[in-house]
Amino acid sequence: MSEVTVWYMTEEERLAYIKKHPIVPSEEKPNKSGAAFSNIHAYGERKRKLEEGRRGENQF
Numbered sequence: 001m002s003e004v005t006v007w008y009m010t011e012e013e014r015l016a017y018i019k020k021h022p023i024v025p026s027e028e029k030p031n032k033s034g035a036a037f038s039n040i041h042a043y044g045e046r047k048r049k050l051e052e053g054r055r056g057e058n059q060f
Contacts, residue, residue: 009017
């Protein structure tokens with residue numbers, strides 16, 4: 001593993017850093033990966049439909 005460097009700041013340095021690099025809330029929509037679990041209980045139904053579709057493809 002690589003070495004860990006610990007940085008210490010005085011309160012004045014911390015406030016100066018925050019002033020220079022403010023935390024600005026974004027207006028972006030949440031990423032889609034979070035939306036993937038919004039209806040986790042429907043997963044079984046989607047999986048069943050997918051499997052049924054695959055079985056139908058194999059019949060030809």
